[in-house]
Amino acid sequence: MARYTASHWGIYEISCDSAEGPQIRPLKDDPDPSEIGLHQLDPGLLKSRVRQPSVRKSWLEHGPGAAPHLRGREPFVEVSWDRALDLVAAEMDRVRKTHGNEAIFGGSYGWASAGRFHHAQSQIHRFLNVTGGYVRHTESYSLGAAHVIMPLIAGTMADLMAGHTSWDVMAEHTRLFVTFGGVPRKNSQSSPGLAGKHRVHVGLQEMGRAGTRFVNVGPCRDNLDTGTEVEWMAIPPHTDTALMLGLAWQLHAEGLHDRAFLDRYTVGFDRFAAYLTGETDGVAKTPDWAAAICGIRAERIVALAHEMAGTRTMLNIQWSLQRAHHGEQPFWMMVTLAAMLGQIGLPGGGFGVGYGPANTMGSRHRKLPGPSLDQFHNPVDAYIPCARIADMLLNPGAPFTHSGRHLTYPDIHMIYWAGGNPFHHHQDLNRLIRAWQKPASIVVHEPYWTATARFADVVLPATTAMERNDIGYATQEGYFVAMRKVSEPFEGARNDYTIFSGLAERLSLGERFGEGRDEMEWLRHMWEGCREKWATRDVPLPEFDTFWEEGLVDLEFVARSQTMLSRFREDPEAYPLTTPSGKIEITSDRIESYALPGFSPHPVWREPVEWLGSPRAQRYPLHLLSDQPARKLHSQLDPSVHSVRGKIQGREPVYMNTADAQVRGIVAGDIVEVFNARGRCLAAAVPTDDLLPGVARISTGAWYDGRPEDGLEKHGNPNVLTLDIPASPLSQGCAAQTCLVEISGPVTDLPEVTAFVPPKIVAENAR
CATH class of the missing domain: 3.40.50.740 (Rossmann fold)
Structure with a gap:
C-alpha cells in the first residue's frame, strides 16, 4: 500500500522499511523538490x-x-x-x-x-x-496592503493569483520579463497548503531557453535565477514606484501608451496623466526626476520604456514591495504601467502579482474548491x-x-x-x-x-x-x-x-x-462533499476508500494553459472585472470617497517614513530587508538540522554589501549587532556584492530569543527591529520592509542561544 504525506514544501513518499524508522523522500516526479520537508521527522526537533x-x-x-x-x-x-x-x-x-x-x-x-x-x-x-x-x-x-487595494483596481488577490498566465504560455510568448523584486527560488519552495510539483525554477529556465530577456529591478541581485543572463537594475528599497512613474512619463510623452486599450478597459487615466505630467502638482515625473530618486540613469529609463513598448512584455511584482509604508502604491502603479502598455489579456503580456512568492502562480491547474x-x-x-x-x-x-x-x-x-x-x-x-x-x-x-x-x-x-x-x-x-x-x-x-x-x-x-x-469519519464526510461539488463541474473523483488506498489523485487531466484576464480583454462587457466599475481603475472614485488623509485616488510617489533618502538615515544608514528564509517556511522547522546548518555560530546571517562591511571593520563570519531605536539583535555577517550599498538583509524565521534583562535578541530575529505602523489608513497592512538600522561589531562576548531550549518546568507551589 502506497504511503504519502504532504506539506507546504511538497508531496513526499514515506518508506517504513528502515530500522531507523520512517523515511521521507520527495515525490519522484517533482522536477525541483525542496529539501525543507525532508526534515519533518528530524530527531533534533523533539528537544523543543x-x-x-x-x-x-x-x-x-x-x-x-x-x-x-x-x-x-x-x-x-x-x-x-x-x-x-x-x-x-x-x-x-x-x-x-x-x-x-x-x-x-x-x-x-x-x-x-x-x-x-x-x-x-x-x-x-x-x-x-x-x-x-x-x-x-x-x-x-504577506499581502495586507494588496488584499485591500487590488479588489478596487484590478480584482481580488485570490482571483488574480489563480488566473496568472501559465509558465508554458510565457515561454512561448513573453520576450521581456521585468520583475520588481526578482522571482526568489527560495520562496517558491512552498505554497499555502501543499505544494505539488515545483514549477517556478523550471518555468524560468524554459523562458530563458526560449529567448526571453530578463530585467531584475531591486536592491538584490541574487533573487532571480533563470539559467541565462539577467540585467540587474539596482535601486534602493521603496523607489520602485518612482521608477515606474518615470517609465510611464516616457511612454506618455512619446505617445507609446496604448490609448485605445486605456479608453476601453480602464477608468481614470486622464486624472492620473495630469499628475504624471505635473499639471496637478507642478512636478513632471520625468526619467530625470525618477533617476534622482532611484539611482538609475535617465537614459536607461528611456531605453527600457522603448523596449517594453516594442515587444511582448510581462511585468511582475513581489509581495515584499507592499509590505511597506505606502505599500499600496507600487502595486497600483505596476498595474497602471501594464495598462499603458496595453498588453493585459494577451498571451505572455500584462502583469503578475506575483510570480515567485509561492509555487502556485503560473499553474496550469484549475481553481477548484x-x-x-x-x-x-x-x-x-x-x-x-x-x-x-x-x-x-x-x-x-x-x-x-x-x-x-x-x-x-x-x-x-x-x-x-x-x-x-x-x-x-x-x-x-x-x-x-x-x-x-x-x-x-x-x-x-x-x-x-x-x-x-x-x-x-x-x-x-x-x-x-x-x-x-x-x-x-x-x-x-x-x-x-x-x-x-x-x-x-x-x-x-x-x-x-x-x-x-x-x-x-x-x-x-x-x-x-x-x-x-471521529477523525476518519470526518475525512470521509469531507471527501464525499468535495466529490459532489466537483461532479457538478464535470471533474470525477474516486470514492473515498479508493483514494485512501491508492494515496494520490493526479489532477493533470484537468490542467490547461491560461492567460490572465484574456476573457476580460475579449469582451469587457460580458466578462467585467469585480472592481467597482468593472474595469481597471487607474483612478478610484471609491477610494476618493473614503477621504483618507494622505491617500490619493490614483497611484503616486510618496516618501516612506524610513528610507535611505530620509533624515533618519543619518543615524541609521542601512536599509534592512527581512525576507523569506531559504531553509524553512517562516519559523517552521527552525530547530531542524537543515535550518541549523544555515546559521553561523548558531545565529542567522545578515547580508551586507562588501563596502559597507569594510568601512565598519567587519569580515565574514563576525557576529555583529544590528540595532535601531526599537531594538537590537545579534547576527552573523556575510559580506556580498549581490546587495546594493546601503542595504542589509536578514531572513525572518529565527525563533525569538530575547534576553530579559536588556532585550538583546540573541538569535537573529529581524522583527525586533522592524517598524510596527500601518502601510496606510486604507489597508492597515504590515510595513516590515520600512526599516533603517546600523550594524556594529564584531561582538566577542557572545551570549548562548537558548531559543530551542524548553522553559523551566517546576512542580506546583515550588519556590
Missing part, C-alpha cells in the same frame, strides 16, 4: 516539543491576570489533560459571561495546512463560533487587520480606519491561539511583548516551545502533520494526497480537533462541535 499540558506558574496559583509581566520569563507547571481543559473551559466561561464574546481574540495565523481537516485555523474558528463568536483578523502579513470543514457563522462583528494586534491590545476603544470603514479596537481579555507564531510574524517585538501583557489569559496550542508558547498562560501540546491522518489539497497544486499518519503523537500531544472536542464537552457544546464524528 511540548511534552504535556503546561500552565504558567503564577496564572495557575493565583488565577487569570496574575503577573502578566512574567510571561516569557516564568516557569511552567505540567498538569493533566483533564485539569488543563477544565481550567481553559472555566476561563472561557468567565470571560464570556463577564465581558462577552467580543473580549476573546481568536488568533490563528500562518499558511494554510496541507491537511484540510487538521487545519488549526478551521478548527479554532469552528470551535469559537460554536461558543458564541470571537474577534477575528482579516488579510495577512477542496474539502472543507464548516466553520459556522461568527456572530461577533468586531475584527482587526491581522498586523494590528499590538495596536488593538495597547489601545482598546481607539478608532481606526480599514478599507473605508471607521472602526474601534475591541477590549480583549483573552487570546486563544492555535496555528501560527505571532512572535515570528509581527513587527517591533519589544512593543508586542508590552502589548501581550494586556489580556488576563492567553491559551496556545503548540507542538513546540516557540516564543508564542513561552509567552502564554496555558500551553496545550498539539500534534504535527506527521502524527495524524488527513486529506492533503491546495487549489491549483494538482494533487489530492491521502496523508496517512507516519508516527504516533509525541508524549502527551493531541490534535486540535480532540482538544476542542474536550473543551466543547465541558461547555455542553460537544454534539454541535463534533457532530458525532
